[in-house]
Amino acid sequence: MFDNKENYYDNQKDVRDLPLYKKGQEIQDIVRALAGLMPEDNEHLQILKGEMLYNAGLLTVKIAGAEGAEFYDLKMEAATFIRKAACDLKIMNHSLKDFGFEDVEYFLIVRELIDEYRLLFIEWVNGFDKWNYMIDRWGLFNPPGVTPFDKDVDDCIPFAGFD
Numbered sequence: 001m002f003d004n005k006e007n008y009y010d011n012q013k014d015v016r017d018l019p020l021y022k023k024g025q026e027i028q029d030i031v032r033a034l035a036g037l038m039p040e041d042n043e044h045l046q047i048l049k050g051e052m053l054y055n056a057g058l059l060t061v062k063i064a065g066a067e068g069a070e071f072y073d074l075k076m077e078a079a080t081f082i083r084k085a086a087c088d089l090k091i092m093n094h095s096l097k098d099f100g101f102e103d104v105e106y107f108l109i110v111r112e113l114i115d116e117y118r119l120l121f122i123e124w125v126n127g128f129d130k131w132n133y134m135i136d137r138w139g140l141f142n143p144p145g146v147t148p149f150d151k152d153v154d155d156c157i158p159f160a161g162f163d
Helices: 019-035 043-068 072-090 092-098 104-126
Strands: none
Touching: 019 043, 019 104, 043 072, 043 092, 072 092, 072 104, 092 104
16 A cells, blocks of 8 residues: 555645645734733633634644645635635734723734735635535535536445455
8 A cells, every 4th residue: 555665745745835725824923922911801802812713723733624625615614614714713803902901903914914814715725626625514614616516426336245
């Protein structure tokens, strides 16, 4: 099975080299810095801080997961989490302001970085191999032209079991 002496991981690209990952890391660093400015005695801001750090973390973690996935539908599922995290993070400034965060103007930096991230995200998603997929029977993550009711050619392969 592993006759090739070459290490499998030597042929894999490092996700940390992707422009999208690097931009996500930049956003995460800025969010960490902003989170450090939040007063510990404000319970509401501490909850928002946790949400911000979580969403910022997803911007890189889910890229790594998607890059490790082979199939289009799995990559699109990860992309959905990334998009939601970025959108939630982008509008967080309103909640921060409502709960008294004094340095909310610095959050504009995050919003600008997310706009840059979105453009890189579009390019990244367009690079997914639409012909390498498993049919998503829920219908959310199929490539264009594939429906959840399509016949899967793999279902036609007879399986006699293991002897």
